[in-house]
Amino acid sequence: MPTDALTNELVSFVQSRYAKLADPAQAVPMAAYLKTDMPFYGIPTPVRQPIYRELRQRFEITNQAQYKRVIVALWDLPHREEKYAALFVACKYEKFIRPSLIPLYKRLIKEGAWWDLVDTIAIDLIGRVYGENREEVKPTIEAWIDDAHMWVRRTALICRIKHKKQTDWEQLQRHCLRRAHEKEFFIRKAIGWALREYAHTDPDAVRAFLIRDGSQLSPLSFREAAKHLDLPAR
Numbered sequence: 001m002p003t004d005a006l007t008n009e010l011v012s013f014v015q016s017r018y019a020k021l022a023d024p025a026q027a028v029p030m031a032a033y034l035k036t037d038m039p040f041y042g043i044p045t046p047v048r049q050p051i052y053r054e055l056r057q058r059f060e061i062t063n064q065a066q067y068k069r070v071i072v073a074l075w076d077l078p079h080r081e082e083k084y085a086a087l088f089v090a091c092k093y094e095k096f097i098r099p100s101l102i103p104l105y106k107r108l109i110k111e112g113a114w115w116d117l118v119d120t121i122a123i124d125l126i127g128r129v130y131g132e133n134r135e136e137v138k139p140t141i142e143a144w145i146d147d148a149h150m151w152v153r154r155t156a157l158i159c160r161i162k163h164k165k166q167t168d169w170e171q172l173q174r175h176c177l178r179r180a181h182e183k184e185f186f187i188r189k190a191i192g193w194a195l196r197e198y199a200h201t202d203p204d205a206v207r208a209f210l211i212r213d214g215s216q217l218s219p220l221s222f223r224e225a226a227k228h229l230d231l232p233a234r
Helices: 003-021 024-033 047-057 064-075 078-090 100-114 115-132 133-143 149-156 169-178 183-200 202-218 217-226
Strands: none
Touching: 003 047, 003 064, 003 078, 047 078, 047 100, 064 100, 078 115, 078 149, 100 115, 100 133, 115 133, 115 149, 115 217, 133 149, 133 169, 149 169, 149 183, 169 183, 169 202, 183 202, 183 217, 202 217
16 A cells, blocks of 8 residues: 555544544533643543554554654644544554654644643653663753753653663653752652652662752652652651
8 A cells, every 4th residue: 555545544544433433522521621622522542442453453554754644644633532543653653663753752742732642752652762762862851851842841751751670860860850940730740750650660769869859849749759658748
């Protein structure tokens, strides 16, 4: 199948399946929950899962250029669920997740600009690229922690959520303290989340960090980080 034909057929497949399952009664509360004016079909996650499974079975994406075209074609559609489909393709066709796609992923972060989209990109795309290409990608993460766009900074904090023993602990500490002054909820929450996740791997390291430098963190960040560490609340 020619490349553009595959993209067109895949997009048509997603739209036709979504149209059949659309539930306007669900669309309004789904948009309200995410505080967005973006239209929804009104299809909850469990109902979308069979569509994703069929998509994987029916469509073979054979190269990175094709992978990128499909993601962009789905992402540029108007409904929220179409963006979720774009992220499904981006995450599940794993062999095409490479550092060369970071500019695309950054575009999705900045345009998505909300937790339901950004956190998937941060953890499963940027996080994977970083985990598998540490020396190449580390300068990008070092730059992103100071990026003007809040959701890019959040990505720099949470991209290592799944890194466990491979986490660059020195970098994580620096980044948490670098953003500790911010009043933005999603940054404060990200600092606590990143530290809490690493505490599952090395609780002593996180406990020592909080005892030494925790006074620099917001109460929210500290509280999130200290869960399960038996530290007094701030």
